[in-house]
Amino acid sequence: GESVGLHLPTLSVQEGDNSIINCAYSNSASDYFIWYKQESGKGPQFIIDIRSNMDKRQGQRVTVLLNKTVKHLSLQIAATQPGDSAVYFCADLNQGGKLIFGQGTELSVKP
Amino acid sequence: EAGVAQSPRYKIIEKRQSVAFWCNPISGHATLYWYQQILGQGPKLLIQFQNNGVVDDSQLPKDRFSAERLKGVDSTLKIQPAKLEDSAVYLCASSFTQALDSPLHFGNGTRLTVT
Numbered sequence: 001g002e003s004v005g006l007h008l009p010t011l012s013v014q015e016g017d018n019s020i021i022n023c024a025y026s027n028s029a030s031d032y033f034i035w036y037k038q039e040s041g042k043g044p045q046f047i048i049d050i051r052s053n054m055d056k057r058q059g060q061r062v063t064v065l066l067n068k069t070v071k072h073l074s075l076q077i078a079a080t081q082p083g084d085s086a087v088y089f090c091a092d093l094n095q096g097g098k099l100i101f102g103q104g105t106e107l108s109v110k111p
Numbered sequence: 112e113a114g115v116a117q118s119p120r121y122k123i124i125e126k127r128q129s130v131a132f133w134c135n136p137i138s139g140h141a142t143l144y145w146y147q148q149i150l151g152q153g154p155k156l157l158i159q160f161q162n163n164g165v166v167d168d169s170q171l172p173k174d175r176f177s178a179e180r181l182k183g184v185d186s187t188l189k190i191q192p193a194k195l196e197d198s199a200v201y202l203c204a205s206s207f208t209q210a211l212d213s214p215l216h217f218g219n220g221t222r223l224t225v226t
Binding site for chain 1: 115151152153154155156159166167202204209212214215216217218219220
């Protein structure tokens with residue numbers, strides 16, 4: 001069946017370092033991927049998206065990389081700040097139009 | 112712009128009781144979603160509306176859950192009777208269209224505890 005999952009449940013980084021959060025997906029027909037950030041007590045917040053016809057997309061301090069060969073995507077956060085502490089979800093928008101979320105990685109930023 | 116509004120923020124009920132959640136989407140957003148997020152997991156879609164019509168309710172436990180969006184704006188999600196396993200955060204989201212890349216905007220959710 002279709003699944004979207006993350007490699008690590010928690011990630012701890014030093015403030016100022018770069019963070020890399022990984023995600024694997026199983027459906028090779030998936031054509032649109034989204035990263036969300038969820039802070040405690042809040043709903044998920046859109047960070048960045050990427051279509052399957054792209055390998056890389058950059059935003060402000062964030063970069064998403066997509067490797068369709070191994071069905072893997074990653075979120076890179078440059079110069080991680082305390083405000084980046086949250087749970088990060090990758091989500092796959094499949095052909096059926098359903099948003100399938102992974103389990104999430106909790107990012108902790110040490111000052 | 113004002114975000115997606117949800118109420119109440121928290122609700123504690125006993126099993127077999129009923130409960131209702133309310134959502135007001137972003138003005139002009141035709142598509143509305145209800146998600147269930149169990150602690151430690153990603154959100155799971157329960158139901159999707161396009162205006163006042165249901166697009167997808169395949170994951171909604173229809174024996175106990177119901178949802179409506181009568182005028183195509185606000186929506187309510189009801190659980191009757193509640194079970195212990197319904198304890199979760201119920202998130203409402205809206206988007207301008209149901210196009211694949213129309214971003215979803217989430218509310219802050221209602222945290223339900225069933226005892």
